[in-house]
Structure formats: structure tokens, C-alpha cells
Amino acid sequence: MTPESSDAERWCVVTGGRGFAARHLVEMLVRYEMFLVRIADLAPAIQLDPQEQSGVLGEAMRSGRVQYVSADLRDKSQVVKAFKGAEVVFHMAAPDSLIYTSSPSVVFDGVHGILNGSESMAYPSKHNDSYSATKAEGEALIMDANGCNGLLTCCIRPSSIFGPGDRLLVPSLVAAARAGKSKFIIGDGNNLYDFTYVENVAHAHVCAERALASGGDVSSKASGQAYFITNMEPIKFWEFMSQLLEGLGYERPSIKIPAFVMMPIAYVVELIYKLLGPYGMKVPQLTPSRVRLLSCSRTFDCTKAKDRLGYAPVVPLQEGIRRTIDSFSHLTAGSQSKREGLSKASRILGGGKVADTLLWKDLKQTLTAVLILVSIYYNFVATGSTIITALSKALLVSSVFLFLHGILPEKIFGYTIEKIPASKFHVSKDTSHHLSLSVVTSWNTTVKALKSLCQGNDWSFFLKVVFVLLIMSFAGAVSLHSIFVIGLPIAFIVFLVYEKKEQEIDSVMLGFKSFACKRKNEVSEKLFGSKKYD
Structure with a gap:
């Protein structure tokens, strides 16, 4: 659509207009009927959510x-085209006034907490992350542009935005709770924070526009300045998170971990991401900058915004929390959908009793298996018996058990003794047939592999065979004692961990696989590449 405006129309532009805070700003501008609104964003066309379609935005778009x-x-x-005829642009360059959405992080060094910080605070020599650094650079450019050719500018620094439509804070908090990661408090839990309900952020932008458009002393005092915007109700960071979690039906975090304990772990995670990020690893949640943000205090003084812009929150903090919780009813603990079908770990294990045992699906069955394995270990393995001796002992114990079980009466002191029917040891024709087929199929597969090796053409297959046989030779050298002491405990833990962290582990493995394939291709080119030109 080509933007056009008549002399009687007053247009404003909201860049990044499909973002979280920007959506609320657009709706507020429509409700206030201050301007006709032009949304500028990267997508080739706008896609409205069902709620937007039937709400204020959908109606406004249909009416023009x-x-x-x-x-x-x-x-x-594209910028000139988008801004044509606009009086005000929220966020980026504009003909008459420019309101830039910045962040309080521009004055945060990642080390020292901020209590009731004012706009007189200077930028730190080193910012906590690249986001903060680029926001500070943007602020400097906006301030320098104030007064150029009549342009009036200011910077809005909303602190920790939350509310309906949020796609980061609440969804990531719920994901952590469902993964069992929300039990922990990083730091002592007493760090204070200023949060800002998203509608108050939109209101602050409107206040800024009104102040810049007022003329006289009001606009001259308002322009060329930066303003902290909060709900003016500081709260302990972890108390705020706890209220959101409790409201959605999850447990409050309660286990405190000192920040100095988490920092080395965060640095290791960050290093791994730098190595594997190019190969598909997801951006980690645990980073040094995140640990600092979660453990430091960050509160800000809004006196300047109140005096020069006329800003005051329109939605109190607790009301904002309530609205936020209500808007995320689909993420409550009760709405958590169960996994459809078997997990990948269960499929690997065959999905039967073995899977249920190793994945702790049936606690009684798993504990019984553990007790049996412990008994086998102490009676057969730890004694240093040979395989034949151990097998003889096992058969002896089984024979004695079956015989004694057989001569027991059907009831003892009123308790019924379940007899083991002879059919338990009978192998049906179908089972025999399937077993025979499995043996024949395995033999045919082996013969096919041998034929392929005899041809000497498939280097990849040859290397795979060698690798498998080497693994088997190493495995054969492992004693029965080591299998029981090391292998079985690992099996009971590894498969359970994989089921719980399937996506994260698959992501890391995919990164390793991509890295290995890349190195393999490089080696192949060096070894065999020259043959193509012989």
C-alpha cells in the first residue's frame, strides 16, 4: 500500500509496529483518536491474530x-515512503518529532546494582551485552538529532516490560517451570526490580508525544532528554516471578543458589554456544549477562518523566499482574498437554517393560528390578564367579524357587498364593516363527554386508563396519563386574535424563554431528579431492 495523506489528516508512524509494546501503543493511539496510524514493519503483509481481527485494530484497518x-x-x-506525510514517528526517524524506545540497560554495567537510578547516570565504560551497547548508541544519535531542522526528540527507557501479548518473559518462565528449572533463585532473592505494565509503556509514548507537540517551555524542556518509565512500584524480582508462577498454577522458586556459583557455569555454557552455535545449537538461557540481570537490583526514579512529560502509570502493578495471568490461561499448569505417543527414549528401548523400568514409569517395577539386580550382583558377580559357575548358581536358585513355590498350598493364613502356570514357559508357534525369521534376517543382512565389502567400492560402509567392530572389541574387554557397577546405574539415569531433556540433548548432538560432518568433508577433500583431476 502506498502511504498517502491529505492536509486535513494527521498521521503518525509506529516502526516495528508488530512488536510486543508497539502493538499496545498502536491500539492506544487508535482509541485516543489522536492520529491516523501507519504501522511499519519488515513483513510483506500484516497478519492479525484472531483477537486483533475482531478488536480495535481490525476495525481500524477496515475503516482506513x-x-x-x-x-x-x-x-x-523505503523509509521515505513509509514516513511520507507523517507528523510523528514512534521509535525511529520522523519529520516533526521522534520518540525512541530505549532501555534502562544503557546505564547498567552488569556488575553494580542500581537503586532509584536517575537520568543523570552516565553510560558505563563497558555495557553488560551488545543489546545495551547498541541501545546506548541509538540514544546518543537521537539526542544529537534534537533541534536539527526543527526536529524534537526524546528517549523512553521502559523497565522490564510485561503484560498480555508478551512472547518472551511469561512463555520462557512457564517453559522453565514445566522443565523443573523454576525452583531456583539466583542470588539471595532480595534484589529489587522495577517492572512496567505494557499499557503504561504505551501511555508513556503518548505522554511524550503530547509534551513535544505542546510547544513553548513544555516542549523545550521535554525534548532532547531521556526518561525512565516504570510502574513506580518497586518489588523484589523473585517475588514478582513467584506471583506470576503461582497465578499460573506452578510452584514458587525456593532453592537459593549464590550468583558466584552460577557464573562459572554460565561462562562454560556461553563458550559451548560459541563453538556449536553455527551448527544449530539453540541460544542458551543461562549466560553471564542473564545471571547478572537476575541477581542485581534495578530500580529507577520516574520523577523526571512525571514532571516534564506528565507521565503517571494508568494500570497499577498488581492489576497488571492479574491481567497478565488471565491472558495466559492457556499456559497454566492444568492446561499442560501430555506428550502424544511414546517418547524418543521409550522408542529406543522398545516401548515395553524394559522401557517402563529404565524410565521409571512404574516405580514399583523399577525398584523390584533394582533389588533383583543388586541381589544378582552380590550373589554372582561380586564373588568373582566364572560365567558357567554364575549360570549354574542362577539355575540352581531358580529351580529351588520354582520347586518350593510349586509345593506351597494355594492359601497361607488367608493369603492366596498365585501359582505359575506351565504355559508361562511354553513358546508358541508364532513366537518360534518370529524368532526364526529374526535369525534368518540377521544372517541375510550379514551376508549382504560381506558381499558389499568384497566389492571394495564403499569406503563409507567399510569405515562404519570397522568402527562398530572396534566398539564391540572394546565392549568385550569390559568385565561383568564393571557392567554392573558402572553400566547399569548409568542406564537407569541416562535414559531418564534423555527423556526429560530430549530437545536440548538432540540440539547439542545435532551441533556435534554438523561439526563432525564438516570436518569429515574437509578431510575427504584433502585426501581424495586431487583424484578428480588425475
């Missing part, structure tokens, strides 16, 4: 009070 334009702010021609 809101337009959408696809624009890349790195392309000057």
Missing part, C-alpha cells in the same frame, strides 16, 4: 484509520 506498510529501515527509499 490504520494502514500497514512493509519497510526495512536500512533502506532509505
Whole structure:
């Protein structure tokens, strides 16, 4: 759509208009009827959610009070086209006034906490992360642009935005709770934070626009400045998180871990991501900058915004929390959908009793198996018996058990003794047939493999065979004692951990696989590449 405006129309542009806070700003501008609104974003066309379709935004778009334009702010021609005829642009460059959405992180060094910080705080020599550093650079450019050719600018620094439509804070918090990671408090849990309900952030932008448009002393005092925006109700960071979790039906975090304990772990995770990130590893949640943010205090003074912009929160903190919880009813603990079908770990184990035992699906069955294995270990393995001796002992114990079980009466002191029917030891024709087929199939597969090796053409298959046989030779050298002491405990733990952390482990393995394939291709090119030109 080509943006056009008549002399009687007053247009504003909201860049990044499909973002979290920007959506609320657009709806507020529509409700206030201050401007006709042009949404500028990267997507070629706007896709409205069902709620937006039937709400204020959908109605405004159908009536023409809101337009959408696809624009890349790195392309000057697209920017000029998107801003044509606009009086105000929220967030990026504008003809008459410019309101830039920044962040309080521009004054946070990642080490020292901030209590009731004011706008007089200078930028740190080193920022906590690249996001904070680029926001600070943007602020500096916006401040320098104030007064150029009549342009009035200011910077809004909303602190820790939350509310309906959030796609980061609450979803990640719920994901952590469902994965059992929300039990922990990083630090002492007493660090204070200023959170800002998203509607208050939108209101702050409107206040800023009104102040810049007022003229006289009001606009001159408001322009060229940065403003902290909060709900003006500091709260302990972990208390805020606990209220959200409790409201959604999850447990409060309660286990405190000192930040100095988490930092080395975070650095290791960050290093692993730097190595495996290019090969598909997901961005980790645990990073040094995240640990600092979760353990430091960050509260800010909004006096300047109140005096010069006329800002005051329109939605109190507790009301904002309530609205946020209500909007995420689909993420409550009770709505958590169960896994459809078998897990990958269960499929690997065959999905039967072995899987149920190793994955602790049936606690009684698993504990029984553990007791039996412990008994076998102490009676047969730990004694240093040979395989034939151990097998003889096992058969002897089984024979004695079956004989004694057989001569027992059907009832003892009123308790019924379940007899083991002879059919338990009978192998049916179908089972025999399947077993025979399995043996024949295995033999045919082996013969096929031998034929392939005899041809001497498939290097990849040859290396796989060698690798498997080497593994088997190493495995054959492992004693029965080691299998019981090391192998079985690992089996009871590894498969359970894999089922719980399937996505994370698969992501890491995919990274390793991609890395290995890349190195394999490089080696192959060096060894065999020259043959192509012989």
C-alpha cells in the first residue's frame, strides 16, 4: 500500500509496529483518536491474530484509520515512503518529532546494582551485552538529532516490560517451570526490580508525544532528554516471578543458589554456544549477562518523566499482574498437554517393560528390578564367579524357587498364593516363527554386508563396519563386574535424563554431528579431492 495523506489528516508512524509494546501503543493511539496510524514493519503483509481481527485494530484497518506498510529501515527509499506525510514517528526517524524506545540497560554495567537510578547516570565504560551497547548508541544519535531542522526528540527507557501479548518473559518462565528449572533463585532473592505494565509503556509514548507537540517551555524542556518509565512500584524480582508462577498454577522458586556459583557455569555454557552455535545449537538461557540481570537490583526514579512529560502509570502493578495471568490461561499448569505417543527414549528401548523400568514409569517395577539386580550382583558377580559357575548358581536358585513355590498350598493364613502356570514357559508357534525369521534376517543382512565389502567400492560402509567392530572389541574387554557397577546405574539415569531433556540433548548432538560432518568433508577433500583431476 502506498502511504498517502491529505492536509486535513494527521498521521503518525509506529516502526516495528508488530512488536510486543508497539502493538499496545498502536491500539492506544487508535482509541485516543489522536492520529491516523501507519504501522511499519519488515513483513510483506500484516497478519492479525484472531483477537486483533475482531478488536480495535481490525476495525481500524477496515475503516482506513490504520494502514500497514512493509519497510526495512536500512533502506532509505523505503523509509521515505513509509514516513511520507507523517507528523510523528514512534521509535525511529520522523519529520516533526521522534520518540525512541530505549532501555534502562544503557546505564547498567552488569556488575553494580542500581537503586532509584536517575537520568543523570552516565553510560558505563563497558555495557553488560551488545543489546545495551547498541541501545546506548541509538540514544546518543537521537539526542544529537534534537533541534536539527526543527526536529524534537526524546528517549523512553521502559523497565522490564510485561503484560498480555508478551512472547518472551511469561512463555520462557512457564517453559522453565514445566522443565523443573523454576525452583531456583539466583542470588539471595532480595534484589529489587522495577517492572512496567505494557499499557503504561504505551501511555508513556503518548505522554511524550503530547509534551513535544505542546510547544513553548513544555516542549523545550521535554525534548532532547531521556526518561525512565516504570510502574513506580518497586518489588523484589523473585517475588514478582513467584506471583506470576503461582497465578499460573506452578510452584514458587525456593532453592537459593549464590550468583558466584552460577557464573562459572554460565561462562562454560556461553563458550559451548560459541563453538556449536553455527551448527544449530539453540541460544542458551543461562549466560553471564542473564545471571547478572537476575541477581542485581534495578530500580529507577520516574520523577523526571512525571514532571516534564506528565507521565503517571494508568494500570497499577498488581492489576497488571492479574491481567497478565488471565491472558495466559492457556499456559497454566492444568492446561499442560501430555506428550502424544511414546517418547524418543521409550522408542529406543522398545516401548515395553524394559522401557517402563529404565524410565521409571512404574516405580514399583523399577525398584523390584533394582533389588533383583543388586541381589544378582552380590550373589554372582561380586564373588568373582566364572560365567558357567554364575549360570549354574542362577539355575540352581531358580529351580529351588520354582520347586518350593510349586509345593506351597494355594492359601497361607488367608493369603492366596498365585501359582505359575506351565504355559508361562511354553513358546508358541508364532513366537518360534518370529524368532526364526529374526535369525534368518540377521544372517541375510550379514551376508549382504560381506558381499558389499568384497566389492571394495564403499569406503563409507567399510569405515562404519570397522568402527562398530572396534566398539564391540572394546565392549568385550569390559568385565561383568564393571557392567554392573558402572553400566547399569548409568542406564537407569541416562535414559531418564534423555527423556526429560530430549530437545536440548538432540540440539547439542545435532551441533556435534554438523561439526563432525564438516570436518569429515574437509578431510575427504584433502585426501581424495586431487583424484578428480588425475
